[in-house]
Amino acid sequence: DAGVIQSPRHEVTEMGQEVTLRCKPISGHNSLFWYRQTMMRGLELLIYFNNNVPIDDSGMPEDRFSAKMPNASFSTLKIQPSEPRDSAVYFCASSSGRLSGNTIYFGEGSWLTVV
Amino acid sequence: GENVEQHPSTLSVQEGDSAVIKCTYSDSASNYFPWYKQELGKRPQLIIDIRSNVGEKKDQRIAVTLNKTAKHFSLHITETQPEDSAVYFCAASMNFGNEKLTFGTGTRLTIIP
Numbered sequence: 001d002a003g004v005i006q007s008p009r010h011e012v013t014e015m016g017q018e019v020t021l022r023c024k025p026i027s028g029h030n031s032l033f034w035y036r037q038t039m040m041r042g043l044e045l046l047i048y049f050n051n052n053v054p055i056d057d058s059g060m061p062e063d064r065f066s067a068k069m070p071n072a073s074f075s076t077l078k079i080q081p082s083e084p085r086d087s088a089v090y091f092c093a094s095s096s097g098r099l100s101g102n103t104i105y106f107g108e109g110s111w112l113t114v115v
Numbered sequence: 116g117e118n119v120e121q122h123p124s125t126l127s128v129q130e131g132d133s134a135v136i137k138c139t140y141s142d143s144a145s146n147y148f149p150w151y152k153q154e155l156g157k158r159p160q161l162i163i164d165i166r167s168n169v170g171e172k173k174d175q176r177i178a179v180t181l182n183k184t185a186k187h188f189s190l191h192i193t194e195t196q197p198e199d200s201a202v203y204f205c206a207a208s209m210n211f212g213n214e215k216l217t218f219g220t221g222t223r224l225t226i227i228p
Contacts, residue, residue: 103149103161106158106159
C-alpha cells in the first residue's frame, strides 16, 4: 500500500495567495483527518471526514480555511487568502475506523511557508 | 472536549537506561490511547496503543500502562538506543461514535550515547 499521499510536499507562497493542499487516503479507509503542526501549538485537528462527510470542523481556525472531500479517494484543504501565521506542516491522515481500532496513519505532510 | 497533558516536554537519558513519558486525559469516556513517534522532518508513526480493557501492553522494549481510575497512561522504553531519539506524542479518543484523536504536546527524547 502506498500509504497516505499528500501534495505538494513543500510550498512557499506570498501572503494573500490561495493555497490548496491535496490528500489521497489509504484505499479502503473511510475516515480522513487534516492536522496542522506548529512548534507553538503542536498537533491540532482541523477537520475530519467520515464516508466523505465532514463530521467535526471545530478546529478550522477561521473562514479562510475550507476543506472538501468530493470522493473517497481525494480531499483538499484550501487557505484563501493565506497569511504568514498559516506557516506550518499540514498532515493528512486516514483510518478505517472502528474495525482498525482508530489507528490513524499519517501522510508525509505538506510544509507550507507563507512570506 | 478532551484535553491531554503530557510530561515531560524534554527528556534526556543515557543509552541503555529507561525512559518514561506520562500523559493524563480529562474525558472519562476516552478508551483508546495510542503513542506516536515522530522523527525530525518525518510524519508521526504509531508505535503502540492500548485500549481501556487492558491495563498494560508490551512490545519488545516498549510498554504502555493505563490507569483509568486516575485517567493517566504512560510510555516506557527500556534499554534505550540512539534511534529512539525523537518526539513522542500520546493521544486519546473514544472508540465508538467519535474517532477524533486529541494529542498531547509531545516529549522530545534524546538518547545520549
